Amino acid sequence: MPAFDLTEFLPYLLTRAAEESSADFARIYKDRYGLLRTEWRVLFHLGQLGEMTATDIGQASKIHKTKISRSVAALYRRRYVVKTQSAKDRRREFLKLSAQGQRVFLDLSDIAKTYNAHLLQEFSAQEQRVLIESLRKLLGQGGAQGR
Numbered sequence: 733m734p735a736f737d738l739t740e741f742l743p744y745l746l747t748r749a750a751e752e753s754s755a756d757f758a759r760i761y762k763d764r765y766g767l768l769r770t771e772w773r774v775l776f777h778l779g780q781l782g783e784m785t786a787t788d789i790g791q792a793s794k795i796h797k798t799k800i801s802r803s804v805a806a807l808y809r810r811r812y813v814v815k816t817q818s819a820k821d822r823r824r825e826f827l828k829l830s831a832q833g834q835r836v837f838l839d840l841s842d843i844a845k846t847y848n849a850h851l852l853q854e855f856s857a858q859e860q861r862v863l864i865e866s867l868r869k870l871l872g873q874g875g876a877q878g879r
Contacts, residue, residue, distance in 0.1 A: 746870075757847050765836055766810075770795055771803040772840070775812060775829070779837030783816075783828040812836055 738744050754769075761767045767775065777789050784792070786800045793800075804827060807813040812833030818824035829837055852860050 753851055757844065760843055760847075761840055765840070768803070768806070770799045771806050774800060774803040775807060775833065775837055776840075778813065778827060778829050779834065779841065783826050785824055785826060789827070807833065 758769060758772075761772045773793055773795060774789055777792055778784060781788075781792065786797065786804055789795070790797050790800050795803075804813060808815065810832075811830055813827050814830045814833075816826045816828075818826060852863075855863060
């Protein structure tokens, strides 16, 4: 029986690549705005998609609702997010970026574009397309087979 090679195990490679490629960017948003990873992700979902509920963010981001709740509270304290109660269901709140949150989003978006270009510079244009399409394909599978 052939030995299992961890260095060719796709989940391992994806995790290592994600950790290493995001570490420097994480330092930027933490040093610049004091954001944690989940806070950054919530901020970017609101910045890209506009007004959403916490449930909507959880579905779009695959982040647990407890982490989203903590992140929304932190972003609200920093005045990056505004909340509006639903007229139909007073338990639901709609979230959107404040003017200050929008400025943070735009600033970090510019930095993210530059950072992304830096990460991709080692790849040809064709390799970039294949990499992005392959990762999107993996994300579209929705889970592991054969459990």
